[in-house]
Amino acid sequence: MQHILSVLVENRSGVLSRVAGLFSRRGYSIDSIAVGPTEDAAVSRMVIVVEADEEGLEQITKQLHKLIDVIKIHDITKEARVERELALIKVQADAQNRGDILQIVDIFRAKIVDVAEKSLVIEITGDTEKVDALIQLLRSFGIKELVRTGRIAMVRGMRS
Amino acid sequence: MPAIESRKQAVFLRGGEAILGSELVVTGAEALIRCLEAEGVEVVFGYPGGAVLSIYDELYKSNLRHVLVRHEQGAAHAADAYARATGKPGVCIATSGPGATNLVTGIATAYMDSVPLIAITGQVATFLIGKDAFQEADITGITMPITKHNYLVKEASDLPRVIKEAFHIATTGRPGPVLIDVPRDVTTTSFPFEYPDVVDLRSYRPTYIGHIKQITSAVNAIQKAKRPLLYVGGGVVAAGAQTELLLLAEKMNIPVTMTLMGLGAFPGEHPLSLGMLGMHGTAYANFAASHCDLLIAIGARFDDRVTGAISRFAPSAQVIHIDIDPAEISKNVRVDIPIVGDARNVLAELLPRVSAKHHKDWIEQIDAWKKAYPLEYQEGSQPQTIPSAEGVDDGPVHPQAIIRTLYELTQGEAIVTTDVGQHQMWTAQYFRFDRTRQLITSGGLGTMGFGLPAAMGAQIGCPQDLVICIAGDGSIQMNIQELATIAQEDLPVKVFILNNQFLGMVRQWQELFYEKRYSYTALKHSPDFVKVAEAYGITGMRIKHAGEMLSTLEAALAHQGPVVVDCWVCMEENVYPMVPAGKGLDEMLGLGGQ
The missing domain is CATH 3.40.50.1220 (TPP-binding domain)
Structure with missing residues (x-):
């Protein structure tokens, strides 16, 4: 099953390749990974989505812990959490169908961030299902380009 | 003798280091040596080159013992074996690029067997990193999966902390190798030096006490x-x-x-x-x-x-x-x-x-x-081997007999290093080890060529002990150049090459599982190992048949300095018992006894 790991790491050069390299050499594939700074400049957070059974997850978590730059690992798969992903979607659009697209964008509370003669760039933020659903609906208009961030997630409430 | 004079002068100059106020200002290279001394390092195994010139200049002035190997792989294995024999971390040093990549097999060997090894590599200057500079290799990238941790030091002032951490990480918890990559300009930059007393790693806290x-x-x-x-x-x-x-x-x-x-x-x-x-x-x-x-x-x-x-x-x-x-x-x-x-x-x-x-x-x-089901081998079960053996009338030499005899002659007291293959397994079977740190062998990685440099490292770490290297005719040739280091340091190691003119373990698998198709496992053009030893200034001996075994082994062990013994053994002897790949431990081949 899919697991979401929230991993705090030392903000040092090479840390991303240490983590990514560990997954590949131990035979686990990363579905998505998002890395960014945290409230503490010395620390980065990685949100890693990985497909693994319980045994595999235990092994990969322990191996991750062995990396000197890894400070803390939290499996938030079963936690109440807020989860977001952002996508930019460039869709073919002309005078005729622009209205239809706008309507869909509206329903999804997405945003138009660029308008050109023959295309629109749409920005959407939401959980994976929502982003998937919008992409699905926009396919019929012709998607020219698509870029998605990895998932980021945070546990609800005071716990971190 | 100008060399000695200039060395004296250099030592004198060291007394004139710049002191600003109460701060001691040194270059990165000097800091590195001071850190090693502070960690109690007594010997480093290494090979110089462009990126480590400044470090070598400091080594020249320092009292730290440096052992010049003939290939960087030898330095890594020697430092590894020094650590295995003494329990203290081993240190090796190599230049950037090919020097560093030549350490890789040695680092991986230490990683698989959890050995505390510190590898210091030179690197091109920071402003050249990433430009495909001369002798540039991304050694921290290359060694990421085979080190417990590694560092690329970009600021000279980070060196003391990094070295302190490196020794701490290498020697605590589950030990392992740590590599420190030092760019050339970092070795020449001066900074106020202070060696930290403690390590502060919030993310590294090994568990020592069981629940x-x-x-x-x-x-x-x-x-x-x-x-x-x-x-x-x-x-x-x-x-x-x-x-x-x-x-x-x-x-x-x-x-x-x-x-x-x-x-x-x-x-x-x-x-x-x-x-x-x-x-x-x-x-x-x-x-x-x-x-x-x-x-x-x-x-x-x-x-x-x-x-x-x-x-x-x-x-x-x-x-x-x-x-x-x-x-x-x-x-x-x-x-x-x-x-x-x-x-x-x-x-x-x-x-x-x-x-x-x-x-x-x-x-x-x-x-x-x-x-x-005792451990045993069939006396006289194999025809004599090396066809050119002359005057053979008292039977072939069984490789197991050599190891058993060495065990008896040394009363089990020797430190034994091995290469990898049949001779390694026979050593594990027929030499009974009574204490820890007595057998030094590449277990996890199975590195052929480990034994000879390992014998160097073990002998330097334990100068009072008898150090024996048991090698194969294949393995020995993978780091045979280290005979020069052994001669240069006058290390009295005793090398026994169990020479069967085959890559024996692979041949055994071919015999048992590939219908005797000996694909490229016959080593028919090995050099005369006695002459090779002699060419390096080392005593060479040979055992051709059973009657010569005991006296030659005795003579070799009694010899004062280093010695290489070329032991001609049965060509197609197998290591038994054997659990074939994919079988259970109770499904052994070649059970003796009943």
Whole structure:
């Protein structure tokens, strides 16, 4: 099953390749990974989505812990959490169908961030299902380009 | 003698280092040497080059002993073996690019066997990194999967902290190699030097004390077991837990089997010792593993060469696993009672909590296996080998006999290094190791070419000990250049090449599983090893047939300096018992006895 790991790491050069390299050499594939700074400049957070059974997850978590730059690992798969992903979607659009697209964008509370003669760039933020659903609906208009961030997630409430 | 004069001058100049106020200002290169001295390093194994010129200039002025090897791989193996023999971290140094990449096999060898090794590599100047500069290689990237941790030092002032951390990481928890990559300009930049007293790594806190609840569960399981077996590995050696292990085994009458890395952790001649288990383990160790009802694994990692087919490994046993590395728990085999902690601490906690037992039936069963399936080889079962042997009338030399005789002649006291292959397995079988750090061999990675440089490192670490290197005619040629280092340092190591004109272990597999199609395993054009030794200024000897064996081995051991003995042995001798790949430990080939 899919697991979401929230991993705090030392903000040092090479840390991303240490983590990514560990997954590949131990035979686990990363579905998505998002890395960014945290409230503490010395620390980065990685949100890693990985497909693994319980045994595999235990092994990969322990191996991750062995990396000197890894400070803390939290499996938030079963936690109440807020989860977001952002996508930019460039869709073919002309005078005729622009209205239809706008309507869909509206329903999804997405945003138009660029308008050109023959295309629109749409920005959407939401959980994976929502982003998937919008992409699905926009396919019929012709998607020219698509870029998605990895998932980021945070546990609800005071716990971190 | 201008060289000596300039050296004196250099030493004098060192007294004139710049001191600003109370601060000591030194270059990165000098800081590096000072840090090594502060860590108590006595010897470094290395090879100079462009990127480490400034470091070598400081070495020239310092009292630190530097051993000039003939290939960087030799430096890594020698430093590794120094660490294995002494328990202190070993240090090797190489220049950037090819110097650094030549260390890679040595670093991987140390990583697989959890050896505390510090590898220092030169790097091109920081402003050239990433520009494909001359002799540039991304060695931190290359060694990421084969080091416990590594560093690229971009600021000279980071050096003291990095070196302090590197030694701490290499030697604590589960030991392992740490690489420090030092760009050339970092070695020449000056900064106020201060060596830190403590390490502050919030993300690295190894667990040394076992959880008391787990220890209690283990005690109950041990108390209840009818057929318990101790299965111990290199972790016992690293933790120095051999005394506690002996006490536990004797108090509870539990037989002990060892992995290749664990040999010596329990006295080889002890009645409770079963020797090594696994692919080439003793029949009685493998039967014991297959029939035990409780397996107590200590500092061992259930390697595939140990377990054979996992589904058939200790099928009726409850498993206790004591290991300092939590990632080893349930990695290969499901564990019932895991205890994360230092083997010595955990055993010391266990000992007073168990009450003595006898396991009479179990011990009798094991003794019956020992009687029925002793380790043995068939005298005279093979035709004489090397066709050019002349005047042979007293039979072929069995490689096992050489090892058995060396064991007897040395009264088991020598430090033995090996290469990898048949001779390594025969050494594990026929030399009974009574103490830890006595067998120095590449277990996990299986690195041919390890033995000769390892003998150098062990001899330098333990100058009072007799150091023997048992090699094959294939392996020895992978680092034979280190004979020059041995001659240069006058290291009295005794090298025995079990020469069967084959890559014997691969040939054995071809014989057994590839219908004797000996694809590229015959080594027909090896040099005359006696002449090679002599060319390096080392005494060479040869054993051609059985009648020469004892006297030549005696002469070699009695020789004052280094010696190389070319031992012509049966060409197609096999290592038995053998568990074929994919089979269970109880499905051995070549069982002697009944």
